[in-house]
Amino acid sequence: xxxxxxxxxxxxxxxxxxxxxxxxxxxxxxxxxxxxxxxxxxxxxxxxxxxxxxxxxxxxxxxxxxxxxxxxxxxxxxxxxxxxxxxxxxxxxxxxxxxxxxxxxxxxxxxxxxxxxxxxxxxxxxxxxxxxxxxxxxxxxxxxxxxxxxxxxxxxxxxxxxxxxxxxxxxxxxxxxxxxxxxxxxxxxxxxxxxxxxxxxxxxxxxxxxxxxxxxxxxxxxxxxxxxxxxxxxxxxxxxxxxxxxxxxxxxxxxxxxxx
Amino acid sequence: xxxxxxxxxxxxxxxxxxxxxxxxxxxxxxxxxxxxxxxxxxxxxxxxxxxxxxxxxxxxxxxxxxxxxxxxxxxxxxxxxxxxxxxxxxxxxxxxxxxxxxxxxxxxxxxxxxxxxxxxxxxxxxxxxxxxxxxxxxxxxxxxxxxxxxxxxxxxxxxxxxxxxxxxxxxxxxxxxxxxxxxxxxxxxxxxxxxxxxxxxxxxxxxxxxxxxxxxxxxxxxxxxxxxxxxxxxxxxxxxxxxxxxxxxxxxxxxxxxxxxxxxxxxxxxxxxxxxxxxxxxxxxxxxxxxxxxxxxxxxxxxxxxxxxxxxxxxxxxxxxxxxxxxxxxxxxxxxxxxxxxxxxxxxxxxxxxxxxxxxxxxxxxxxxxxxxxxxxxxxxxxxxxxxxxxxxxxxxxxxxxxxxxxxxxxxxxxxxxxxxxxxxxxxxxxxxxxxxxxxxxxxxxxxxxxxxxxxxxxxxxxxxxxxxxxxxxxxxxxxxxxxxxxxxxxxxxxxx
Numbered sequence: 138x139x140x141x142x143x144x145x146x147x148x149x150x151x152x153x154x155x156x157x158x159x160x161x162x163x164x165x166x167x168x169x170x171x172x173x174x175x176x177x178x179x180x181x182x183x184x185x186x187x188x189x190x191x192x193x194x195x196x197x198x199x200x201x202x203x204x205x206x207x208x209x210x211x212x213x214x215x216x217x218x219x220x221x222x223x224x225x226x227x228x229x230x231x232x233x234x235x236x237x238x239x240x241x242x243x244x245x246x247x248x249x250x251x252x253x254x255x256x257x258x259x260x261x262x263x264x265x266x267x268x269x270x271x272x273x274x275x276x277x278x279x280x281x282x283x284x285x286x287x288x289x290x291x292x293x294x295x296x297x298x299x300x301x302x303x304x305x306x307x308x309x310x311x312x313x314x315x316x317x318x319x320x321x322x323x324x325x326x327x328x329x330x331x332x333x334x335x336x337x338x339x340x341x342x343x344x345x346x347x348x349x350x351x352x353x354x355x356x357x358x359x360x361x362x363x364x365x366x367x368x369x370x371x372x373x374x375x376x377x378x379x380x381x382x383x384x385x386x387x388x389x390x391x392x393x394x395x396x397x
Numbered sequence: 398x399x400x401x402x403x404x405x406x407x408x409x410x411x412x413x414x415x416x417x418x419x420x421x422x423x424x425x426x427x428x429x430x431x432x433x434x435x436x437x438x439x440x441x442x443x444x445x446x447x448x449x450x451x452x453x454x455x456x457x458x459x460x461x462x463x464x465x466x467x468x469x470x471x472x473x474x475x476x477x478x479x480x481x482x483x484x485x486x487x488x489x490x491x492x493x494x495x496x497x498x499x500x501x502x503x504x505x506x507x508x509x510x511x512x513x514x515x516x517x518x519x520x521x522x523x524x525x526x527x528x529x530x531x532x533x534x535x536x537x538x539x540x541x542x543x544x545x546x547x548x549x550x551x552x553x554x555x556x557x558x559x560x561x562x563x564x565x566x567x568x569x570x571x572x573x574x575x576x577x578x579x580x581x582x583x584x585x586x587x588x589x590x591x592x593x594x595x596x597x598x599x600x601x602x603x604x605x606x607x608x609x610x611x612x613x614x615x616x617x618x619x620x621x622x623x624x625x626x627x628x629x630x631x632x633x634x635x636x637x638x639x640x641x642x643x644x645x646x647x648x649x650x651x652x653x654x655x656x657x658x659x660x661x662x663x664x665x666x667x668x669x670x671x672x673x674x675x676x677x678x679x680x681x682x683x684x685x686x687x688x689x690x691x692x693x694x695x696x697x698x699x700x701x702x703x704x705x706x707x708x709x710x711x712x713x714x715x716x717x718x719x720x721x722x723x724x725x726x727x728x729x730x731x732x733x734x735x736x737x738x739x740x741x742x743x744x745x746x747x748x749x750x751x752x753x754x755x756x757x758x759x760x761x762x763x764x765x766x767x768x769x770x771x772x773x774x775x776x777x778x779x780x781x782x783x784x785x786x787x788x789x790x791x792x793x794x795x796x797x798x799x800x801x802x803x804x805x806x807x808x809x810x811x812x813x814x815x816x817x818x819x820x821x822x823x824x825x826x827x828x829x830x831x832x833x834x835x836x837x838x839x840x841x842x843x844x845x846x847x848x849x850x851x852x853x854x855x856x857x858x859x860x861x862x863x864x865x866x867x868x869x870x871x872x873x874x875x876x877x878x879x880x881x882x883x884x885x886x887x888x889x890x891x892x893x894x
Binding site for chain 1: 414726762764765769791792806808814825848866
């Protein structure tokens with residue numbers, strides 16, 4: 138299958154390794170990956186902070202960029218939730234019938250990374266090797282908006298050498314919440330302290346998730362407290378193979394197909 | 398004047414929250430109480446195979462009522478009046494308080510006994526009564542604790558959850574003056590006995606009872622109050638005169654609709670299958686119960702909320718408090734931080750709307766949008782959606798903070814065009830160097846200082862994903878065909894490179 142990667146703005150900027158890992162996993166499974174270079178953002182930050190008009194412009198751009206894509210892989214559960222939950226409403230509100238049709242056409246083809254692997258491609262064993270103790274944080278958007286909870290668990294359980302431990306208080310928010318983390322920094326940090334307490338309780342070496350925004354928050358706290366616990370996007374764990382664990386992918390595999 | 402308690406004078410949420418976070422006792426109590434109710438709720442909800450259908454039914458009933466509120470209110474008035482009740486209409490808090498005071502003065506009474514009524518906290522009734530020379534006695538145990546301590550409720554259902562039994566014992570000892578009882582212990586039984594001795598005398602003596610309503614039933618003109626302590630039943634049946642203050646959104650069309658709500662409410666509120674006391678009364682009956690019954694129907698901003706289609710389902714709320722118990726923000730701060738008698742997620746959307754977005758505009762941001770409230774809500778109010786809608790109203794009607802506006806504008810420009818995003822990434826990489834230490838940013842200035850005060854932030858790495866892709870797969874880095882021609886994003890299309 139030709140899979141179009143929507144890297145998302147913050148993964149592109151801050152977590153390029155996640156994108157490389159996604160490419161590596163998908164190509165290892167025999168799929169072609171394209172990267173449409175005109176892509177930018179889904180509009181979530183603007184929308185959630187109250188800047189709906191800007192979000193609408195960003196959505197229009199997104200729809201143009203991914204027009205006709207066979208399947209879109211998005212390694213960020215909150216961005217998928219933005220697209221799935223809010224794009225239809227924004228399109229309806231715009232009164233633009235063409236835009237509504239574009240959104241309708243997009244939705245069945247946009248997948249969160251673990252959802253794409255498990256639900257769409259029917260894969261749980263991606264041939265990964267990661268000999269570490271891992272706990273899984275389930276992002277609120279994955280859990281409640283997308284219903285993505287079991288997919289990452291099934292993928293992690295199939296990783297050789299990986300010991301998965303349950304995270305207590307799994308359904309509690311880590312306190313990120315986009316601009317909430319800055320506007321209400323004190324409460325955000327108090328929520329994070331609880332989350333970190335739960336993670337430490339697991340004695341895991343790595344905290345994984347399907348969303349780097351939660352992990353940026355959790356990881357920022359774990360590092361500040363010098364816990365030694367690493368945060369890794371699910372894709373980076375799944376990309377790990379014998380002798381290559383955690384390493385950046387240096388353009389391995391077949392060449393990506395030209396973007397449109 | 399439209400008023401939600403003293404919320405108009407409350408400090409902004411982040412300020413009040415910071416104060417609350419420093420109170421270990423409060424946080425421990427809030428955590429314990431919400432954990433207990435959550436766990437009880439989970440058990441009694443799990444045993445309902447049709448829980449989701451019930452939620453949907455309740456949502457649809459409420460939605461229907463709100464679309465025909467005028468019809469149902471008049472139907473309620475007709476049926477209540479026919480049964481011997483007297484219906485009054487109050488535009489706002491002051492008008493409601495005046496109506497209540499006039500009724501009490503009309504009978505030359507100086508005291509009333511009250512069942513827990515959030516709506517009267519909303520109108521500030523107790524202060525108005527006291528100013529008019531009338532003494533109100535709260536009879537719900539927790540509300541009594543709040544009243545005796547001149548405190549503020551911190552939860553919709555369990556308003557004194559921020560206090561522990563030792564604090565309550567001291568309060569009772571100081572304020573109740575129950576010499577006959579001797580020193581009060583900290584045992585719940587001792588505390589209850591003290592409250593019972595204090596209240597019973599009032600139940601038997603005071604001639605005016607006062608209540609709110611959980612539901613007002615249009616097709617019968619009945620009012621329904623559910624409670625756990627029996628104090629409500631006392632207030633509703635013993636006095637000669639009964640006054641009920643009812644928000645206009647409390648109307649349900651038919652008696653039969655209680656079937657839905659009386660399954661949802663107790664399970665959501667206290668984790669019980671049924672409330673211990675369910676009182677439903679219709680007008681008056683000669684020789685039985687109060688011989689004079691008044692209903693005050695209160696607007697106080699509700700019709701303004703009704704006018705906003707995007708957020709009117711806020712009025713679906715049945716005040717169960719399940720969203721508070723589920724909310725990770727509330728569970729850290731407790732209710733006082735919300736500056737309103739309506740706290741937690743529902744308070745964050747209800748308070749600012751009732752006040753026409755004039756006050757409490759920090760509340761719609763007091764949420765990480767995690768969605769736990771929506772999941773718990775028995776009438777399916779999509780609170781996260783409404784929070785976002787209210788943020789949008791703040792931005793569009795009042796303008797966001799200047800720094801935020803500039804940042805959002807700059808980001809929107811970058812996101813309109815990937816070449817600009819690339820430039821922004823390069824700028825960020827250059828700007829961060831004075832702050833960078835071992836791949837992390839630990840002490841930023843400006844708005845992000847709030848982040849790095851307690852958390853590291855990853856530095857922007859040397860190469861973005863798009864640059865990596867371009868470097869290793871140059872043949873695939875082609876412009877988006879046609880984007881330029883069709884672009885109307887305000888920032889131009891994708892760049893031909």
